[in-house]
Amino acid sequence: MEKILLAPSILSADFANLSTSIDKIKRGGGNWVHIDVMDGSFVPDITIGPLVVKAIRPLTDLPFDVHLMIDHPDRIIPRFAEAGADYITFHWENVIHHHRVVQQIHSLGKKAGISIVPSTPVSAIKEILPYVDLVLVMSVNPGFGGQKLIPSCINKLTELVSIKNENNYDYFVSVDGGINNETLPSVLATDLDVVVSGSSFFSGNLKWEK
Numbered sequence: 001m002e003k004i005l006l007a008p009s010i011l012s013a014d015f016a017n018l019s020t021s022i023d024k025i026k027r028g029g030g031n032w033v034h035i036d037v038m039d040g041s042f043v044p045d046i047t048i049g050p051l052v053v054k055a056i057r058p059l060t061d062l063p064f065d066v067h068l069m070i071d072h073p074d075r076i077i078p079r080f081a082e083a084g085a086d087y088i089t090f091h092w093e094n095v096i097h098h099h100r101v102v103q104q105i106h107s108l109g110k111k112a113g114i115s116i117v118p119s120t121p122v123s124a125i126k127e128i129l130p131y132v133d134l135v136l137v138m139s140v141n142p143g144f145g146g147q148k149l150i151p152s153c154i155n156k157l158t159e160l161v162s163i164k165n166e167n168n169y170d171y172f173v174s175v176d177g178g179i180n181n182e183t184l185p186s187v188l189a190t191d192l193d194v195v196v197s198g199s200s201f202f203s204g205n206l207k208w209e210k
């Protein structure tokens with residue numbers, strides 16, 4: 001089994017001290033920095049834009065895993081690429097031309113991810129799976145940190161790992177939302193690749209073997 005990566009979400013960081021929060025990620029065994037971008041339209045809240053990504057880029061060499069919870073992601077993807085994103089993930093639900101957006105991200109020299117909300121089945125994204133570098137399974141409804149994991153999402157992780165192995169696809173399987181010491185074992189048992197954690201990582205509660 002490959003090493004499972006930890007991607008702490010700075011949605012739960014101290015926004016007045018982002019450099020301290022980045023240090024906390026390094027010290028806490030984080031492998032990626034997960035950056036939750038919200039637009040007040042696809043989800044109710046508004047969070048981080050490319051200027052903030054650019055400002056924190058010099059603070060670490062860790063890959064930036066940018067999760068776009070926004071409408072019309074194609075309009076702003078170049079700005080996130082320029083700001084220093086490594087993985088750029090958009091949602092399946094509010095985009096029509098998925099292949100075009102994946103191509104756009106690749107043409108900017110970045111890794112492309114697709115994300116699904118809890119009510120979207122894996123079968124919906126079947127056609128795009130050969131082309132993506134990451135599949136982000138939301139295990140809460142996107143929009144806020146600190147929510148409770150929806151257990152039915154765990155089967156989707158297993159399904160995505162099987163599809164990947166059967167077809168020799170090349171994507172990472174990642175889970176996002178409601179990960180804590182109680183839910184972590186069931187998620188790790190699926191043999192996924194990346195675990196995103198916001199509130200439990202930044203509260204110092206998450207027990208993660210570095």
Ligand code: DX5
Nearest residue numbers: 142143145146177178198199
């Ligand atoms: C939710 C975000 C998540 C969130 C995870 O919309 O995509 O990344 O920050 O936070 P926790 O781990 O607190 O559920």
Ligand code: ZN
Nearest residue numbers: 009036067176
């Ligand atoms: Zn996220």
